[in-house]
Amino acid sequence: MENDSISSSSSESKLPLIVGIVGFALGAAGLVLAMKAKSSAEEAKLAAGKASDAASEVSAALAQKANAADLTAINNEIGNIKTGIDANNKTFTDAIAQIQAGLKAKTSAPAGGDKNSKGGDKAVAGPGTYAVQKGDTLGGIAKKAGLSLKALQDLNPGVNPNKMQIGQVLKTK
Numbered sequence: 318m319e320n321d322s323i324s325s326s327s328s329e330s331k332l333p334l335i336v337g338i339v340g341f342a343l344g345a346a347g348l349v350l351a352m353k354a355k356s357s358a359e360e361a362k363l364a365a366g367k368a369s370d371a372a373s374e375v376s377a378a379l380a381q382k383a384n385a386a387d388l389t390a391i392n393n394e395i396g397n398i399k400t401g402i403d404a405n406n407k408t409f410t411d412a413i414a415q416i417q418a419g420l421k422a423k424t425s426a427p428a429g430g431d432k433n434s435k436g437g438d439k440a441v442a443g444p445g446t447y448a449v450q451k452g453d454t455l456g457g458i459a460k461k462a463g464l465s466l467k468a469l470q471d472l473n474p475g476v477n478p479n480k481m482q483i484g485q486v487l488k489t490k
Contacts, residue, residue: 420484445490449481462489 383391447458455478459469470476472488 443486445488447487447489449483449485449487451483453481454478455481458487458489464489 447462449458455469455476456466459466462469464472469487469489472490476485476487
């Protein structure tokens with residue numbers, strides 16, 4: 318029986334040994350994980366420092382470029398320029414409208430009191446000229462001016478009878 322007691326006491330003594338080995342292994346694994354975590358934390362701290370430095374550089378560069386007061390002044394100047402451009406555009410638009418109205422009045426106003434065969438006024442742009450009206454033909458204009466078609470064409474060599482425009486001025490003398 319002595320033999321039994323040795324064997325039972327030896328199996329009882331193995332349990333603390335196994336628990337100790339497992340504990341040691343877990344401790345070693347925890348230590349390895351802790352060292353990896355510490356290394357990762359140091360890398361993250363280094364990356365954060367670099368990011369902070371980069372942000373400081375960008376901030377300093379922006380501060381050198383322009384401050385808020387300068388940007389506001391530039392924006393106001395752009396607004397003033399735009400207002401000036403808008404005023405100039407209105408002036409030009411008004412001037413163009415006046416010129417167009419003057420041309421319309423000049424080409425549509427009766428001149429000289431001469432009557433054509435239909436009883437309307439003949440449009441004359443000035444002495445020795447005629448302003449083309451709606452429905453006019455080169456032959457009709459020649460007849461109104463008391464000229465032959467050939468004579469009117471000789472006075473206006475660059476005129477295409479198929480492309481005459483209302484208000485176009487032709488020489489009649």
